[in-house]
Amino acid sequence: MTTLGAVYLEAGLFSRLGGKVKELSGSIQTVAIVTDDTVKDLYLRPAIDSFERAGLRPLCFSIPPGEESKSAAMYIALLNWLAESRLTRTDAIAALGGGVVGDLAGFAAATYLRGIPLVQIPTTLLAMVDSSIGGKTGIDLPAGKNLAGAFYQPLATFCDPELLAPLPPEVLTDGWAEAVKYGMIRSAPLLESLSSSLLLAPNAEIIKTCIGIKQDIVQRDEFDTGERQLLNFGHTVGHAIETLSGYTVSHGRAVAIGMSVITRAAVRKGLCPPECQTALERALAVFGLPQQTDYSPAALYEASLSDKKRAGGAITEIIPRAAGECVLHKMPSGELLDWITLGVQP
Numbered sequence: 359m360t361t362l363g364a365v366y367l368e369a370g371l372f373s374r375l376g377g378k379v380k381e382l383s384g385s386i387q388t389v390a391i392v393t394d395d396t397v398k399d400l401y402l403r404p405a406i407d408s409f410e411r412a413g414l415r416p417l418c419f420s421i422p423p424g425e426e427s428k429s430a431a432m433y434i435a436l437l438n439w440l441a442e443s444r445l446t447r448t449d450a451i452a453a454l455g456g457g458v459v460g461d462l463a464g465f466a467a468a469t470y471l472r473g474i475p476l477v478q479i480p481t482t483l484l485a486m487v488d489s490s491i492g493g494k495t496g497i498d499l500p501a502g503k504n505l506a507g508a509f510y511q512p513l514a515t516f517c518d519p520e521l522l523a524p525l526p527p528e529v530l531t532d533g534w535a536e537a538v539k540y541g542m543i544r545s546a547p548l549l550e551s552l553s554s555s556l557l558l559a560p561n562a563e564i565i566k567t568c569i570g571i572k573q574d575i576v577q578r579d580e581f582d583t584g585e586r587q588l589l590n591f592g593h594t595v596g597h598a599i600e601t602l603s604g605y606t607v608s609h610g611r612a613v614a615i616g617m618s619v620i621t622r623a624a625v626r627k628g629l630c631p632p633e634c635q636t637a638l639e640r641a642l643a644v645f646g647l648p649q650q651t652d653y654s655p656a657a658l659y660e661a662s663l664s665d666k667k668r669a670g671g672a673i674t675e676i677i678p679r680a681a682g683e684c685v686l687h688k689m690p691s692g693e694l695l696d697w698i699t700l701g702v703q704p
């Protein structure tokens with residue numbers, strides 16, 4: 359069983375960040391905060407204050423927001439900055455931001471000096487419920503998303519739901535798509551509660567449930583060789599849509615479409631009851647998440663072939679069997695085209 363970093367989830371936690379990091383490791387002296395220019399304006403000053411109050415020396419590297427920053431060029435620039443700043447193995451990187459910041463900073467932490475301590479401080483719902491948990495780090499290559507990276511567990515993840523307050527609804531929506539994913543793969547009750555239109559804002563309870571599902575799965579399959587692949591539900595087609603759109607379709611929206619395509623295909627193939635599709639569609643509709651794409655099946659299939667889920671001539675797709683239950687389904691790569699073709703039809 360793997361040892362995942364501790365996850366702290368508490369409203370107001372952010373102001374006590376410095377002390378918490380100090381508690382984790384007395385040897386950390388310098389904290390290299392990696393953030394983006396949007397998050398910087400909101401949260402860099404209080405983060406610096408908190409680290410300084412704890413007697414730590416904060417430094418900052420800020421990137422332009424957006425998927426384009428998860429590039430090889432930015433990764434090298436970050437490594438060079440860490441080296442110029444003379445970060446040592448007893449210092450730490452703090453990823454303050456959403457999924458892009460967490461993946462990039464995490465990959466730098468995994469590889470700089472062959473690995474230095476990392477703390478994740480997610481500031482988006484998507485990062486809180488998914489990307490900051492479980493140790494996946496990486497960057498994109500021109501051929502596709504997340505094609506270079508490492509499994510590298512953070513020392514700790516600090517989730518403060520109060521940080522979500524200033525987020526525009528469209529950014530929250532991306533996180534809700536991942537929450538719907540957890541409902542589909544593991545918890546019909548979660549899917550049901552997400553479908554309740556009473557849920558207007560993320561609350562600690564929902565975040566805790568999603569994190570619990572993810573930790574449970576990652577504990578058993580840290581390196582993504584089996585059960586963890588369930589977390590990729592909707593992601594093969596989702597990543598294809600992100601790539602084809604040049605990342606103008608956001609991750610959560612792309613995954614929402616990906617989940618819809620595969621679920622429609624599974625129902626049409628008689629592998630899953632229509633009630634499952636209804637439950638998914640209801641939950642996605644609550645958050646205004648899209649369920650259709652205009653990209654052709656051939657284009658989606660072509661773009662999905664660079665996906666990591668392909669091994670030899672086969673691809674492992676995640677298909678629903680019922681609301682709250684998905685399974686891994688290994689198929690020849692060519693069969694994926696049938697699935698996509700069946701699933702994109704309205």
Ligand code: GLY
Nearest residue numbers: 488492494586589
């Ligand atoms: N986001 C999928 C995973 O962490 O495995």
